[in-house]
Amino acid sequence: MTETVRTRIAPSPTGDPHIGNMYVALVNWAFARQSGGRFIVRIEDTDRARFVEGAERMFLEALAWLCLTHDEGPDVGGPAGPYRQSERLAIYREHAERLLASGRAYRCFCAAERLAELRKSQKGEVTGYDRRCRAIDPADAARRAAAGQPHTVRLAVPPEGQTRFTDGLRGEIVIENRSIDDQVLIKSDGYPTYHMAVVVDDRLMGVTHVVRAEEWIVSTPKHILLYEALGWQPPLYYHLPLIRNPDRSKLSKRRNPTNVLWYRQEGFLPEAVVNYLGLLGHSMPDQREVFTLDEFRAEFSWRRVNTTGPVFDMDKFEWLNGMWIRRLPVDELAARLRSEGFVPEGFPQDRLLGAVRLLQERLKRLKEFADAAAYFAARLPYEAALLVPDKKGKPLKAAAEVRAAVAELRSVLACAAEWNAAALEAGARALAERLGWKPADLFTVLRVAVTGRRVSTPLFETMEVLGREECLARVEEAGTRTGTLP
RNA sequence: GGCCCCGUCGUCCAGCGGUCAGGACAUAGCCCUCUCAAGGCUAAGACACGGGUUCGAGUCCCGUCGGGGUCACCA
CATH class of the missing domain: 1.10.10.350 (Arc Repressor Mutant, subunit A)
Structure with missing residues (x-):
């Protein structure tokens, strides 16, 4: 296995490129870059039901817009490919067989309906699969599977003891094994679940530092158990805090625009997006608040990463965007306005630069240009x-x-x-x-x-x-x- | 509800045992000024609470409370 730092961002192509995901990508990118390591993009498309056509393309577009360039990925290839999980099914199956053979996993024939009922009857108390199929003789289970009976493969979690790991930001985290579910590893459609795929792929792709959102902390022990069962050394973990809505719940599009491309359409500069995300949960050594992506890369440090979930503050974000708009040379600002489609059709070219010069310190979003500059293009009606x-x-x-x-x-x-x-x-x-x-x-x-x-x-x-x-x-x-x- | 994470101004951050608890956004006032901005100055504003440890706790430990996350054949 390689010794250099390897990090990854692993989006699921189920919707628009999420701003929170860009935040995680930024940290992964910065750490890899400052360490002379490599930054990988892996597409986690194991959920056929939620797959969205074009989501992968938009994600890559968003990353490129922010200049978070990757070294390996579905579009650029690399030595550890393929980088789409749907193209790695045989790999997961092979590892599931290993787990089955060693008794660290077992086949489960319980129907979805039974599991749903089980869950209903458990509300409030201990939750999770009741492990009924764990009692089936493996040879018998193998026969039933060979006969075509639909089933899943589950991780055989030790009933006692505890599983621990060290989070690079929070220290040691210990979880009682009895609170860990016998997680499904391979679904009945043959696709792996996240837990199976993430472990196998991170290992096979040589990922050294798993940097992801806080919501994954509680399932990390499952991953640790999987690494152990496969005889592998787990990577290092860093769980970043979740970005919050103003009411402190997990950032959601109900209360905030979360699609990063929406910010682009509104006229936020990529410099400002990256700067703002870099300000959330991280601070510069000299307390500076306006900085470039390159400065962030140079100064990023785990020591300076916060563990409390920051509220997404649109006001401060807009202020920063205004700062970046004012920092641009006038002709550069004019060029951006034009290339991003914020200059209205038919705007007199000989007045563009002049208008931009006068409007520069008055814009918080590029989108405001059209209205603010309207009288440069035409005579406006008024009382x-x-x-x-x-x-x-x-x-x-x-x-x-x-x-x-x-x-x-x-x-x-x-x-x-x-x-x-x-x-x-x-x-x-x-x-x-x-x-x-x-x-x-x-x-x-x-x-x-x-x-x-x-x-x-x-x-x-x-x-x-x-x-x-x-x-x-x-x-x-x-x-x-x-x-x-x- | 069980488990896990977190807890400094309204918001984002600084503080890594001894500071008048600092900066930024937002808010208010003043200055500048042809309007609006930008810029400058000033003001108000926080260590959740209770126990410890210590000569000394925002900083370390425990508890309470509060917030969040998670309990899928979704990631």
Whole structure:
């Protein structure tokens, strides 16, 4: 067996790529990379009923988006393949035979209905299979199986004693054998269960560190027992805390979007996703909160991993995303907006960079760009009343004053010697002075005239981006609108 | 319910026997300011509880309480 670190992420292709899974992948990736080891992707598709077409592809797409590159997997191959469990059935069967032969497993002929009834009658007390078939003579069981009688293969758990293992984050964990169920290893359809497949594959693929979610802690003793039964040395275990909903239950899509590709569609940057996940349950030595994937890889340490389940905090996540948006060079941000499909069809190319520059520090999600930049692309409809500056709903100017101001604005702009933000602002301020208006009030009129909104990017820089001709046309139009003012 | 894991501001983290218990997000106020942001400053805000151990416990031990996970021929 190889001596270098080998970690894996083992998704089940039963749905969308889960953000919690990406968190586990991130840690597996970081540890393997900083150790000079290898990171493996293995598809755990042993549940035919829950199989979802395309789930594997989406998972790999999500991993690639986050730059969590893998060395071995179903798409890139590798020396320990195949990397899909459905393609390894013969391997599991062979190991099940070994367990049967050594008496560490036995055939069970109990029907699903019987097990369901058994479970119903056990509610509240001791649960688990009652081990009825363990009493069947193995030779007899083999004959029945050969005759085609449907059955499963179960692990023969020692009735007494305890099973222990060391969790790299929590220390030794001891479980009484009597509380461990005779777990099904091979289902009646011939497919292995998770427990069988995970042990065989981790061993055969040379996985040295099993890094997975906390929900697996209680079934780890079953895996330890399996390693023992097969005469193998178990790997090292690290159980990561579960990410929580705000009510502290296990993160679920009922209360939070859990599909990582949803975050992509919303306009979260992969840098921010990775950064945020790296912040959950782990801290940097210098307490820094904004860091790159590479920095995380370099600083990751088991010592700094937390064991308490963190609540997924969308507010902080958005803040971080804003940080990353602001960190991007303007042209890079524009390129991302375009390639990720956030720039609306027909957006004037000559205004894109200018709009992006002004919007950069105002976006928390790329998806907000389209709406926030709408007035760069088109003249927005608005009520004439919006042109009248007010304070707490009370108009500060009469209709006639606003009308006059717009007309003045039009001529000042038409005569502007230079069309740049500084000159435009100076001109507008001079006009305000001449009219005896507070600059802010006049700017409100101009802002609405130019953008159709009360809230916008900095007025004069926006006008510079839009250009003289377009701005004049919009002010002209505003003048027309003031005609409808009461 | 049995078993297992966890328990520092509302949230995320720091603390690894001696700190005014620190930072970040969110919240509030102020500054900057053409609106909104961004940025700066300030404020409020936590060691779940009870026993031990110790000269000294947020830090170590035990119990209680609280939260979570798990008890499938799903992973």
